[in-house]
Amino acid sequence: MAARKQSLYRPRGLIDVLDLPLIGRLLKARRGRLVLQIPLLLIAALLLIDGFTGPQSAARNLATITPWVHYRGLVVLVLLLAGNLFCMGCPFMLPRTLAKRLSLRGRRFPRALRNKWVAIAGLFFIFLLYEWLDLWASPWLTAWVIIGYFAASFVLEAVFTESAFCKYVCPLGTFNFVYSTASPTQISVKDPQICQSCVGKECVNGSYTPEPVIRVDQIAGGQTKEVRHGPEGTLGCGTLLFAPQIKSNLECTLCLDCVRACPHDNIGLMVRSPGRELLQPEAWPQRWDVSFLVILLVAMGLTNAFGMVPPVYALQQWLADTFGLNSELLILLIIFALTGVLLPVSITLLAGTLSRRLTRTGHKYSLRATIAAFAPAFVPVGLGIWIAHYTFHLLIGFWTIVPVFQEFLGLQGDWVRFNAAPNMDLISAVQLVGLIGGLLWSLMIAQRAAMRLYRRDAVPGLLPWALTLIGVVLLAVWIFGLPMEMRGSTLFS
Numbered sequence: 001m002a003a004r005k006q007s008l009y010r011p012r013g014l015i016d017v018l019d020l021p022l023i024g025r026l027l028k029a030r031r032g033r034l035v036l037q038i039p040l041l042l043i044a045a046l047l048l049i050d051g052f053t054g055p056q057s058a059a060r061n062l063a064t065i066t067p068w069v070h071y072r073g074l075v076v077l078v079l080l081l082a083g084n085l086f087c088m089g090c091p092f093m094l095p096r097t098l099a100k101r102l103s104l105r106g107r108r109f110p111r112a113l114r115n116k117w118v119a120i121a122g123l124f125f126i127f128l129l130y131e132w133l134d135l136w137a138s139p140w141l142t143a144w145v146i147i148g149y150f151a152a153s154f155v156l157e158a159v160f161t162e163s164a165f166c167k168y169v170c171p172l173g174t175f176n177f178v179y180s181t182a183s184p185t186q187i188s189v190k191d192p193q194i195c196q197s198c199v200g201k202e203c204v205n206g207s208y209t210p211e212p213v214i215r216v217d218q219i220a221g222g223q224t225k226e227v228r229h230g231p232e233g234t235l236g237c238g239t240l241l242f243a244p245q246i247k248s249n250l251e252c253t254l255c256l257d258c259v260r261a262c263p264h265d266n267i268g269l270m271v272r273s274p275g276r277e278l279l280q281p282e283a284w285p286q287r288w289d290v291s292f293l294v295i296l297l298v299a300m301g302l303t304n305a306f307g308m309v310p311p312v313y314a315l316q317q318w319l320a321d322t323f324g325l326n327s328e329l330l331i332l333l334i335i336f337a338l339t340g341v342l343l344p345v346s347i348t349l350l351a352g353t354l355s356r357r358l359t360r361t362g363h364k365y366s367l368r369a370t371i372a373a374f375a376p377a378f379v380p381v382g383l384g385i386w387i388a389h390y391t392f393h394l395l396i397g398f399w400t401i402v403p404v405f406q407e408f409l410g411l412q413g414d415w416v417r418f419n420a421a422p423n424m425d426l427i428s429a430v431q432l433v434g435l436i437g438g439l440l441w442s443l444m445i446a447q448r449a450a451m452r453l454y455r456r457d458a459v460p461g462l463l464p465w466a467l468t469l470i471g472v473v474l475l476a477v478w479i480f481g482l483p484m485e486m487r488g489s490t491l492f493s
C-alpha cells in the first residue's frame with residue numbers, strides 16, 4: 001500500500017534539487033527566496049522610475065522592454081526547462097508577506113470564487129487591455145499596471161487568510177501554474193510514512209506563532225522529536241496545498257514555505273520527467289474551470305498573436321463597416337470574445353460530445369469528465385504557441401536592453417552594436433520547433449487519455465481531439481507565418 005502511494009504522489013526522479021550543494025542550501029534558507037525577490041523588486045523599482053520619468057517610447061524604456069520582451073520570453077523558457085521560478089521570485093510577494101501576517105485572523109476567500117473563473121476573466125481582460133491600450137507601447141501605463149499589481153496583492157492578502165491573489169486572481173501566476181504542469185520539477189514529500197505520524201502538519205499549517213512554543217512529538221519508530229514554533233517560524237502553504245497529497249504543480253508558487261516549515265525535513269523539490277502529471281488522471285481535477293482555463297489559454301495565445309498580424313486590421317475594418325461600429329474597444333471585445341472564448345468553448349464541447357458519441361460512452365463518462373481527461377493535452381500545444389510568440393519578441397529585442405539601460409543611466413546608448421538585424425531563419429526554426437514539438441507532445445497525451453478511457457475504441461475517441469489539436473497548430477503556423485509587428489525593437493518601430 002505504501003509503495004503504491006509512493007509511486008502515485010512522488011515523482012519518480014531521484015534528484016532532489018534541495019540536496020544539491022549551495023543551491024539547495026540557499027533555497028532552503030529562511031530568507032533564501034529573497035535572493036530572487038530582491039533583484040526582481042529592484043528591477044520593478046527601475047521599471048517604475050523609467051516608466052514615469054523616462055522617454056515614452058516603447059523601444060527606449062525599461063518599463064516596456066523588460067516586461068513585454070524579456071520577462072515574457074524568459075518565463076516560458078524557464079517554465080519548460082526548470083519550473084515556476086518566476087512565482088518563486090515574485091516581488092509582489094514581498095508586501096504580500098507582510099499583509100499575510102496581518103491577516104492571520106482574516107476570512108477565507110468567498111467560496112463562490114474559489115475556482116479559476118476569476119483568473120480566466122483576468123487573463124481575458126489583461127490581453128484585451130494590452131491590445132486596446134497598446135500597453136506594450138506605453139511605459140507610463142505599464143508602470144501603472146505594476147503599481148496595480150502590488151496594490152492588489154497587498155489588499156487581497158491583508159483581507160483573506162489564504163493567498164487568494166496567487167491562487168484565484170493573478171493572471172501572471174495563473175499562466176505560470178498552467179505551464180508549470182509541463183515543468184521538470186515538483187514539490188513532493190520524501191517519505192509518506194513520516195507524514196502519517198506527523199502531528200502539526202506544518203507544511204500547510206505553518207510553524208509561525210507570535211510567542212515561542214516547543215512541542216515534543218511522537219514520530220514513527222517510537223522516537224520523539226522536538227518541534228519549535230515561534231515568531232521566526234514560517235507561514236504554511238499560502239495556496240493551502242498539503243504536501244503529502246500534492247500530485248500537480250497547478251497551484252504551487254514554488255515558495256518553498258512548506259519545505260521550511262516541515263519539522264521533519266521531509267519535503268524535496270524533485271526532478272521528474274517533464275509534464276509527468278499530464279499523463280496522470282489523478283493529478284487533474286475534473287472541473288470545468290480548470291479544463292477551460294487550460295483550453296482557453298491556448299485560444300488566447302492564438303488571439304494574442306492574431307492581434308499583431310495584418311488580417312486583424314482587415315477584420316477590424318470589416319466589423320466597423322458592416323455593423324457601423326466606431327469604438328475600437330467594442331470591436332476588439334467582439335474579436336476577443338469570439339476567438340478567445342466562444343469559438344474554443346464551442347469546439348471543446350463539440351469534441352467532447354463527438355468523442356462520447358463515437359465511442360458510445362455517454363453513459364459512462366459525463367461531458368465534464370471527458371473534457372477533463374483531454375484538457376491536459378492542451379498544455380504542451382499552448383506552451384508551444386506561447387514559446388513561438390514570446391521567443392520571437394525575445395530573440396528580436398534581446399540585446400536592446402543594453403542601450404536602453406545605458407540611456408537610463410544617462411549614457412550614450414550603443415544602438416549600433418546592440419540593435420543588429422535579427423536572424424529570422426533562426427527565429428522561424430525556434431517557432432517551428434515550439435509548435436511541432438508541442439503538437440507531438442499533446443497528441444501523445446491525448447492518445448494516452450483515449451487509450452485509458454476507450455481502450456479498443458481509442459481511435460474514434462481520439463479523433464475529435466487530435467483534429468482539434470492539429471487545427472490549432474495549423475492556425476498557429478499560418479499566424480506566425482504572417483508579418484508580425486516587432487514590438488519593442490527600434491528596428492521596426
Ligand code: SF4
Pocket residue numbers: 189194195196198199200201202203204243244261262263264265266267
Ligand atoms: S510534509 Fe512535513 S509537515 Fe507536512 S505532513 Fe509531512 S512531515 Fe508533516
Ligand code: SF4
Pocket residue numbers: 187236237238239240241243246251252253254255256257258259
Ligand atoms: S508552500 Fe505550497 S505553494 Fe509553496 S512550494 Fe510548498 S506546496 Fe508550493
